[in-house]
Amino acid sequence: MVESKIPDESDWHGVWYDHFITFMTTGQFGGDLGLDGEAAYEQFAGKSRAEALELFRADGLSRIHDLYWMPWRCFRFYLDACLDYLESDPTPTDPLEKDALIWILEIRHGEFRSDDTKLKHRIANWLVVDAREREVDRVMESTSTIVLRAQKLANLFLK
Numbered sequence: 001m002v003e004s005k006i007p008d009e010s011d012w013h014g015v016w017y018d019h020f021i022t023f024m025t026t027g028q029f030g031g032d033l034g035l036d037g038e039a040a041y042e043q044f045a046g047k048s049r050a051e052a053l054e055l056f057r058a059d060g061l062s063r064i065h066d067l068y069w070m071p072w073r074c075f076r077f078y079l080d081a082c083l084d085y086l087e088s089d090p091t092p093t094d095p096l097e098k099d100a101l102i103w104i105l106e107i108r109h110g111e112f113r114s115d116d117t118k119l120k121h122r123i124a125n126w127l128v129v130d131a132r133e134r135e136v137d138r139v140m141e142s143t144s145t146i147v148l149r150a151q152k153l154a155n156l157f158l159k
Contacts, residue, residue, distance in 0.1 A: 006048055011073040012041050040066035049081045056085035060097045068104045072111055083126055098130055102150055109156050120157040127154035
């Protein structure tokens with residue numbers, strides 16, 4: 001299930017379980033988002049998906065980096081806007097944006113719950129399409145490693 005409610009203050013600084021997951025993912029605990037988490041909060045707090053999409057368009061790599069530091073509910077909500085950005089036309093020209101999201105998804109994939117089926121399938125589809133595009137446009141040797149990582153991650157999201 002994709003979150004439809006814009007994350008509020010309690011989502012950013014709230015529930016114990018989210019603090020625990022954030023601690024396990026980032027090493028930060030409690031309501032303390034840390035410097036990077038606070039930077040993400042400053043950028044995204046109170047923003048709709050449409051507003052978040054504009055943030056990604058303005059500075060995609062930095063905003064994708066912000067996703068890593070977000071509490072779970074915020075991450076889940078804004079990940080949808082990030083995928084909208086990466087799937088939009090024209091496709092972002094900086095491959096580091098896609099690489100950064102793959103890295104974040106590798107780290108955070110264990111946080112997805114069984115009720116996240118729609119979002120997990122969207123992520124898996126994006127990963128498969130990205131891997132296919134990279135295979136066609138294979139420019140560097142390291143591209144094959146990223147393709148394999150994306151394919152493996154897509155399989156994890158489809159389980």
